[in-house]
Structures are given as C-alpha cells and as structure tokens.
Amino acid sequence: MIRYGTPAGRWVLFASVLGSGIAFLDGTVVNVALPALAADLDAGVRGLQWIVDGYLVTLSSFLLLGGALGDRYGRRRIFVVGLAAFGAASLLCGAAPSTETLVAARALQGLGAALLVPGSLAIISAVFHPDDRSTAISAWSGLASLAAAVGPFLGGWLVTAFSWRFVFLINPPLAVVAILAAARHVPETRDEDAPPQLDVPGAVVVAAGLGALAYGLIEQTLAPVVVGIALLVLFVRIEARRPYPMLPLEILRSRQFSGANLTTLVVYAALSGMGFLLVVHLQTVLGYSPTEAGAALLPATGLLLVLSARVGRIAQRTGPRLPMTLGPLVMAPSLVLLAGVEPGSEFLTDVLPGVVLFGLGLAITVGPLTSAVLAAVEDRHLGVGSAFNNAVARAAGMLAVAVLPALAGIDAADLAPADLAAGFDTAMLICAGLCAAGGAIAWLTIRRAAAVEPISVPVGHGCGDPCTAR
Numbered sequence: 001m002i003r004y005g006t007p008a009g010r011w012v013l014f015a016s017v018l019g020s021g022i023a024f025l026d027g028t029v030v031n032v033a034l035p036a037l038a039a040d041l042d043a044g045v046r047g048l049q050w051i052v053d054g055y056l057v058t059l060s061s062f063l064l065l066g067g068a069l070g071d072r073y074g075r076r077r078i079f080v081v082g083l084a085a086f087g088a089a090s091l092l093c094g095a096a097p098s099t100e101t102l103v104a105a106r107a108l109q110g111l112g113a114a115l116l117v118p119g120s121l122a123i124i125s126a127v128f129h130p131d132d133r134s135t136a137i138s139a140w141s142g143l144a145s146l147a148a149a150v151g152p153f154l155g156g157w158l159v160t161a162f163s164w165r166f167v168f169l170i171n172p173p174l175a176v177v178a179i180l181a182a183a184r185h186v187p188e189t190r191d192e193d194a195p196p197q198l199d200v201p202g203a204v205v206v207a208a209g210l211g212a213l214a215y216g217l218i219e220q221t222l223a224p225v226v227v228g229i230a231l232l233v234l235f236v237r238i239e240a241r242r243p244y245p246m247l248p249l250e251i252l253r254s255r256q257f258s259g260a261n262l263t264t265l266v267v268y269a270a271l272s273g274m275g276f277l278l279v280v281h282l283q284t285v286l287g288y289s290p291t292e293a294g295a296a297l298l299p300a301t302g303l304l305l306v307l308s309a310r311v312g313r314i315a316q317r318t319g320p321r322l323p324m325t326l327g328p329l330v331m332a333p334s335l336v337l338l339a340g341v342e343p344g345s346e347f348l349t350d351v352l353p354g355v356v357l358f359g360l361g362l363a364i365t366v367g368p369l370t371s372a373v374l375a376a377v378e379d380r381h382l383g384v385g386s387a388f389n390n391a392v393a394r395a396a397g398m399l400a401v402a403v404l405p406a407l408a409g410i411d412a413a414d415l416a417p418a419d420l421a422a423g424f425d426t427a428m429l430i431c432a433g434l435c436a437a438g439g440a441i442a443w444l445t446i447r448r449a450a451a452v453e454p455i456s457v458p459v460g461h462g463c464g465d466p467c468t469a470r
Contacts, residue, residue: 004132004139009184012127017140018178019083020120021147022171023113026090026150030055031275032294033164035283037102040164043067045405047099052401054103057214060394061118061207064246064387067118068198071191071383075122079186080179082115087175119350126189146305152279156294165330180456195244202246204236210395215401223281251385257376259445260324260369261389265396267328267365268436269315270431272397273404274335274358277420277427282351285343285421294349300359307363312371320368320375324442327365334358334437337443339428342421361435372446403429 002009012142031040036049070078089108096102128136157167205443213228215221239245252258275297282296315323334357341350369388377385407430410423 001128001129002132002419004135008185009128009136011181012123012187013139013143014137014180015030015186016079016120016123016182017143017147017172018181019079019116020140021143022083022086022174022178023117025151026055026113026146026168027156028110028169028173029155029158029294031279032152032155032290033159034280035166036159036290041096041099041102043099045410046218047103048280049401049405051099051106052102053214053218053398054106054392055110055113055468056398056401057210058107058207059082059113059145060110060391060398060449061210062111062114062203062386063118063394065198065200065203065392066114066116067383067387068246069115069193070119072123072198073125074188074190075119076182076186076188078115079119079123082117082119083175083179083182084112086112086116087179088112090168090171090175094165111217117324117390118334118383122383123186123189127187132423133419144425151165152301153295154294156289156291158289164428167322185281191233194395197237197242197244199244199246200240201240202235202242203216203240205231210310210398214398214402217399217406220406229306246384247382247388248381251377251381251388253457254376256372256447257385259441260372260376261317261392262445263328263438264369264373264389264392264432267331267414268393268396268432269367269400270331270438273363273400273431273434274338275409276401277404277424278338278341281341281424284416285344285424286341296347296355297354300355300362303356303359304363304366307360308367311364312367315368315371319447320372321442321446323364323368324372324446326438327363327434328437328439328442330361330364331358334361334433335428335432335435339425339432341424365438369442375447400431 002012004013030052034051037043037051038048043051060078066082086109089105089112091377092105093102093109096105121137124140125133126137155167158164158170209228209231211228212224212231216224216226216228236249239247239249279293281296282293283290288296311323334354336356337354338351341354345351373385374387405423405425408427410420410427
C-alpha cells in the first residue's frame with residue numbers, strides 16, 4: 001500500500017486529480033461557450049440543448065458500468081481507456097464543423113468520462129494505506145474542486161481570447177499527461193470478488209431509455225417520450241432478474257437513500273437549469289462578454305469550496321436532515337432574485353446577490369446530501385450507491401436542459417434576445433420551485449441522526465457535483 005506524502009503517493013494523486021479534473025472542468029466550461037458556439041455553428045436553443053445533453057445522456061447511463069469495468073478488468077486500465085476516449089472525443093469536438101457532429105462527439109466525451117470518473121476515486125481508495133486514505137481522498141476532492149471552480153472563468157477567457165473550440169482543445173494535452181503519469185506511476189488494482197458477469201443489457205437499455213426521453217423532450221415529440229419511459233421500466237425489470245445487476249434494487253428500499261436521491265433529482269435539475277440559462281442570458285440579453293459571464297459564477301463556486309468542509313462538520317453533529325432542508329430553501333429565493341435580472345440590471349446590485357445566496361445554499365446542501373446517501377447503504381454497496389447518486393445528478397441535468405426552455409417558452413429556433421428575456425424569469429421561478437420541493441422532500445425522508453464523517457465534495461457540473469468519498 002502507498003503512503004500519503006511519499007513520491008509514489010504524490011504521483012498517484014497527481015494522475016487521479018488531473019484525470020478527474022479534466023472531466024469536472026469540462027462540466028463547467030461548456031455552458032459559457034454556448035452563445036459563441038451557437039453563432040458559429042448557427043445553432044438554435046434546441047441545438048444547444050443537444051450539445052449539453054449529448055454528453056449527459058451517455059455519462060449518466062454508463063457511470064455504473066464504468067465502475068464495474070474498473071473493478072473487473074483493472075481500475076488503472078479503464079481509467080486510461082476513459083482518458084484516451086475523452087481526449088480523442090475532445091479533439092472531435094474542437095474540430096466539429098456542424099452542430100450534429102459536435103453532439104455526436106459530446107456523446108463520446110460522456111462515454112469517456114463515465115469510464116474515468118469512477119476510476120479516479122477508486123484508484124485512490126484502492127492503493128493508499130488505510131491510515132492515509134481519508135487524507136488522500138480529501139486532497140483529491142479539494143484539488144478536483146479547484147479545477148472545476150475555475151472552469152467558468154477559464155472557459156470564458158478561452159472563448160474571448162481564442163475561440164469556443166479551445167474549450168475542448170485544452171483537454172487532449174492534459175489527457176496525454178494524465179495517461180503517461182497513470183501508466184508509469186499508478187499500480188494496477190482490481191476487485192478479486194467482482195461479479196463474473198457485466199450487466200451490459202442493463203447499461204444498453206438505460207442508455208437507450210434516457211436517449212429516447214431526451215430526444216422526445218427536446219424535440220417535443222410524444223412517441224420517443226413514451227418509448228423512453230417504457231425502456232426505463234424495462235431496465236428496472238432487467239435489474240430485478242439479473243443475477244449480478246448493475247443496480248441492486250435492494251438499495252432503493254431504504255427510505256433515506258430514495259429520499260436523498262429524489263432530493264438530488266429536483267435540486268440538481270434546478271442547478272443545471274440555472275447553469276444552462278444564466279450564462280447564456282448574461283451574454284445574449286445583458287451583453288456580457290464570455291469572460292464576464294464566467295466570472296459572474298465564481299462567487300457561488302468559491303462559497304462552495306470555502307464552506308463545504310465547515311458545513312460537513314456541523315452536519316456531523318446535527319445530522320444531514322436540517323442542512324439538506326435548509327440549503328434548498330436558501331437556494332429558492334436566490335433564484336427568485338435572479339429571475340429579476342433583465343436588460344439594464346447591474347451586476348453588484350442585481351446579479352451578485354442572487355449568485356452569492358445560491359452558492360450559500362448549495363454549500364449547505366451538497367456535503368450533507370452525500371453523507372445521507374452513504375449512510376443509507378450497507379458498506380458493500382457504497383460504491384454503487386455513490387455512482388447511482390452521481391448518475392441521478394447527471395440525469396437531472398439532462399432532464400432540466402431538455403424540458404426547462406420549453407416550459408419557460410424559450411424553445412425558439414434561434415437565440416433571439418427578446419425570446420430569451422421573455423422566458424428567463426419563468427425558468428428561474430420554476431427552478432426556485434424545484435429547490436423548495438427539494439427542501440420539503442429532505443425534511444420528510446432524511447433521518448435526524450448524524451451518521452458518517454464529514455465529506456469534502458468536488459465541484460462538478462454546474463456549481464456542484466455529488467462525487468462521493470468516504
């Protein structure tokens with residue numbers, strides 16, 4: 001076993017943080033580039049929805065399978081394969097001549113991320129000495145958070161200084177460095193007790209179901225929505241009958257686990273909806289540059305970074321129920337404030353208060369939510385429970401991006417400022433309602449008692465990401 005603070009430990013941490021950091025970075029830089037991307041590729045709102053959801057569909061569908069592949073065939077091997085796939089797909093994204101090509105490349109990116117993200121944390125858990133494991137995981141969380149937190153500003157700067165294509169082209173050289181570091185310095189590990197069979201049918205069916213659902217919702221066509229729902233029901237039936245399911249349905253019998261994941265679904269739908277529309281609104285309607293729009297979100301991510309550990313320690317004493325209820329209820333009025341952002345609004349008086357309040361609510365919510373998920377499953381299901389919660393967060397983002405513009409009346413063929421301005425306030429009020437619902441669900445389903453140690457949670461898609469560690 002490797003000890004923390006040794007040269008070998010630093011190399012393992014470097015490779016794992018760099019690999020996962022690329023994926024977390026990509027989750028925060030793309031939204032800032034959407035207006036420039038739309039102008040260059042002549043993409044309307046639906047095109048932008050597909051560019052975001054193409055990535056989220058494959059990522060949310062294959063996260064569980066990615067973790068299982070690492071356990072069976074070697075965590076380093078699957079991590080490196082995921083990095084290679086992510087880097088190659090990023091090259092395709094950067095060279096995409098059309099919206100359709102970019103959407104396909106984004107789907108490949110999501111597949112690569114589904115392989116590397118579970119592997120990065122699994123490698124640290126497997127190779128570090130038990131006495132150093134918690135310290136190594138905390139370091140991984142903090143450093144990965146830093147990579148994601150600078151994403152909006154970095155993405156805005158790249159778009160302003162060069163082109164939206166550099167938002168993707170920054171990934172391949174970083175992936176190559178991570179691959180070389182992993183190949184040379186990361187020991188191979190696998191789970192000798194891993195199931196002898198992979199749940200490929202389950203993975204294929206859930207991917208097809210989410211894809212059909214996204215298509216029907218974005219294109220506003222009923223038949224694919226029905227097909228998608230039917231396939232997701234079929235997925236549950238497959239998991240109930242498989243000897244080695246990707247998702248053991250027994251974990252869903254826990255009221256706290258199901259409640260925490262339902263809270264994740266609605267809160268992260270609000271988070272993703274805000275992240276998708278706010279930076280576009282700031283640029284298209286208020287005339288912000290990409291750099292300014294990206295920088296506008298930094299106070300929220302900064303608060304998450306600074307406060308998450310402190311909130312975790314408080315939640316350790318009070319239990320996750322109170323912060324999981326209070327956090328979304330703080331986020332809800334922040335979105336009401338952001339609904340009032342319109343042409344002529346000032347950043348300091350109109351945008352910043354909502355962003356700061358949103359970041360405060362998010363910091364109160366995310367760590368305790370992760371703790372509640374882990375406390376609700378047996379030790380043997382910690383990995384799948386964590387991956388499932390991450391997949392739920394990604395699926396929530398996919399659904400929000402697919403549905404919210406239509407509900408708010410901004411599913412126009414192009415990004416006309418008048419159309420976006422007319423529906424933005426409605427979209428933010430819907431997100432506020434989702435956050436309030438999340439707080440109510442947490443109050444009704446989460447246990448009062450403290451259960452697990454505080455957790456540092458890396459920032460990911462949008463402003464936060466329930467990547468979990470113990």
